[in-house]
Amino acid sequence: MSRSARSASLLRRVARSRPARWSLVVICLLVLAALVGPRLWPYSPSAQLDIVRLKNAAPSWSHPLGTDQYSRDLLARILSGAQISLGISTVAVALSMTLGTMYGLVAGYAGGRVDTVMMRALDGLLAIPRVLLVIALVTVWTQVPLWGLIVLIGGTGWFGVSRLVRAETLTARRAVYVDAARALGVTPARILWRHVLPNVLAPVIVSATLAVGNVIVLESGLSYLGAGTREPSASWGAMFTDAMSSSLGTWGLLFPGIAIVVTAMAFNVLGDALRDILDPRTTSPVA
Amino acid sequence: MRRYIAARILQSVVVTFIVTTIAFFVVRAAPGDPFSYESRPLPPAVRQQLRAQFGFDKPLPEQFVRYVANVARGNFGYSFGKQESVHDAIAQALPRTLLLAGVALTLAFGLGLVIGVMQAARRGGWFDRVTSGVLLFFYSVPDFWAALVLMVAFSSWWRLLPSGNIVDPVMHDYMPGWMAFIDRARHLILPAASLTLLSMAAVARYQRAAMLEVLPSDFVRAARAKGLSERAVIWRHALRNALAPMTTLLGLMLPVFIGGAVFVERVFAWPGIGSLATDALAGRDYDVVCATVIVGAVVVILGNLAADLLHLAIDPRIRE
């Protein structure tokens, strides 16, 4: 089957899978909300409307999600939080996937001693619980800007992917056509690009989708530990943590929480569905 | 086989060394040169001692060698915030985390396994779908959130269990043995439950996928053809083969357990390694932070080693 025909049949299978459809709808809505929402909704996420009377207001017609302890409109904050949380997650995951793929490709293709050394180093990195590593990095880097947080999260999430990619690269490398290509003098880069990468793409996509869900949850946890984004721009996790110190029963706590869970669930469902369709061989649901 | 064991142990040592290297260089990158101890008001005697042991005025390679040598001896430096050696702080905190993670691990693997198998047995049935949904929810919830909700629900709304601490701070010492045990258990339930809930989802998903892969295979069909009951087929034959990837899962999940413990410990004020790390983050206690990275990784490495050896003992097939 030609490559385009294969892709077409895959897309059809994705479209037919109900969980994939629903999760894609949710994700598209979220992305849309993140991109367009803040511009459409009149209130600014940082504007404190009436700090005396509109503090912690319940949902109403003018403020569908209510207000937080600074009398800022929660819908506006959730929308801008979507920008930040989704932005952090997608960029960090893109970074992880890129790093992991490159590392895996190099290790798998080079083989031999280089591969052993690279894999041992990876064993070390994989053994460290991610949260502890991020805590160490944040402790050392005293004032972490937003891009720094993305680098930290992305920089600690590529270990699993590289193992995956390396495995694929190893199998692909042994294929006959690769030897033939090498004999013909094709550069390794081109070989990787044309023969290895397409095989690797499917598990990486699955990993990436699941990873976004993971990162959204991780980022909120980091905010809880005091290692997240800073005022006034706030991710959902930061909004949640902030509201916690104020009171345990306000709207400022409920809506960011819902946003985090719904987003994570959507990405997890999509990731599962994609894995079932694209790569049913692997049994690893943990990216 | 003996060679396999030796090789595995050697591998563990190598990985530990690599982790130490990573930790050293990560913390080394801090501004103000943390290992020079100048930036923190320490008792001068302690500073002299640390200087002698870690040699911070020496060139970098020598510092690194000294650091590794010290860590091998168990000397991780000094905690400014706790005013004690990092070794002592960890010696007290680690058993508490191990207890928490150990209980949660057992429960998560036990429950997750059972659920995953039951889901695979009747794939697409109502049990499969309902539990999948519930587990997906738990998998998507931030760790600390689940812990918080549990704490507020079970110790604030329904006064069933205590919130925080590992034992009753006053009454524990006055309780007879069995009551003291119950006291410890009562304080352990909520943190362990939080940690279990989150990881159980991952285990169940994994086990379900593993079972689904094994069920269509030939020998299962053969077992069925032999007339064995469905239950025997699933629980005795299919499961045993699907258990093989459990070790891989353990390897993947151990860091998740330790990481999850960080949040749970913070919510429940459980004084383990996680609390140590978060306190060190707040107080910029570099030595402690570096040590928690190493110790956390060592727990994972040793756990993996134990699981591999256990697997070796159980399943003769992989003894090639």
Add this chain to the structure above:
Amino acid sequence: MRTAFLLVAAGVALAACSTTDSRPGPGATGGTVIMAPTSDASSIFPPSVFDLTGRMVQDQLFDRLAEIGPELVTIGDKDFTPRLAKSWTWASDSLSIAFSLDPRARWHDGKPVTANDIRFSFKVYTDPKFASPVAPLLANLDSVTVRDSLTAVVWFKKHTPEQFYDVAYQLVPIPEHVYGGIPLEQLRTSPITQSPVGNSRFRFVRWDKGTRIELVADTSNYRGRAKLDRIVFTPSNPVTAATQLLTGQADFVESYPFDRASELDTSTVARAVVLPNFAYVFMAMNQFDPKSKNAPHPIFSDVRVRRALSMAVDRRAMLTNVFGDKGKLSYGPFAMSAPFADSTLRLPPYDTAAAKALLDSAGWRAGANGMRAKNGRPLRFALVVSPSPFRRRYAVLMQEQFKTLGVQMDLDQVDDNAARAHMDNHDFDALMGAFSNDPSPSGVRQTWGTDGIAEGGQNFLRYSNKRFDTLLDSATSSFDPAKMKSYASRAFQTVIDDAPAIFLYDITLVYGVNRRITMAPTRTDEYWANLADWSIPAGKRIDRDRIGLTPAKP
């Protein structure tokens, strides 16, 4: 299970009753109080203590030579109550004070407190081999000599207003016979300091690091037995501590989240206690360039900018937002609980139009994006905020109000140590600061006067206003109270007009206390000062109150 519990506890208590020393009256004393501070103590050995929890525990174990009075007057010795020293005599040149120790005072191991202990303590506190964080506060003390076993003479380098306070408050005596044998270099890290031998109304039982510290009443103490049997400190984070208070697991929580204070009003287990405080919070503006210490600050050296910023914030609205109806507005460089506080002083009014006009006239004009700039330099600065939730709230509130004026304020949220470092090094643009003032206006000299800039003073802003200094001198040298107050008010008005800081609020904290506890009158600076006099009426006691003084099984 609860009843079985009670029976066992009662049984143990009964069994113990027959062997422990008798109590003064049926049920007059007794009870176990569980305090939940936000962090574990770093140290409870007086010369090494530098954190709040450490101080709290230390104060229960160790008495000072004399204790400061409820008015917190640090000048002279009139307001002090005798403790270890039952009386004292000043030399005619005021360069030395002879303290006569109370012969009844004993260390918890039974040995008497002697003058040698005072001399030894001074050595430990000031010797660089030990490196006590308290040493800089004792800079004015020269030496301690022993006249006889119960008389210690403290010698000073200079006659200063607070010299008595320096000795009485900062030098907490430790026993020489316990700690004298250990070389000073090793003393700080010696495990012997983890189980301190004190002399006050509570004695040390145990310290499980990170989990709890337990103290028990000293029944034969020279000041009388504490009314409680036992105090246990269990550190935990604020959210958990609040939950523990509401469920009765903890009996006292400092700084209960303000927004949740109403939970305490409806709770049957705990109640809210609002204690007045002697401290006030302000946003300080550095008039010197943080990078080159003596050059003027590009933004804040202009009084128009400072006044404009003061007028840009609605202080009353912020107070209501953060504190509800329990807040106290600040009316100047003093806390409203000070006797010389004056609420008639004119602070810059809340007037955004006038603020904008002022900024325009100062040359800071709004650009296309609404943000102001002058000569290419944007009106942008960083505010250093320590972890207090109230200060952080105020910072976010002010950030937005400044933004509507075209001023960009970035928040630099740091921990207490880092904030302290910024203050000491003067490297900040703006900083949320707080001062505690004593009732005499002369204390203000240390915080806002030129004298306070020197080493040992608290004027971290390096604010200097000659007119203020002169008026303050007139105030402190008048013998007529009315004249003193009038000069003081004029002095404060000078500072307010000059706007070196935006005066925001008086520190008000809500403490959560278990309802069964009867608190003793507390000091405004240290709520734990009279813990020994807290009591639990016999009728309200629960299991842990009835254990008695029995030590636990090993």
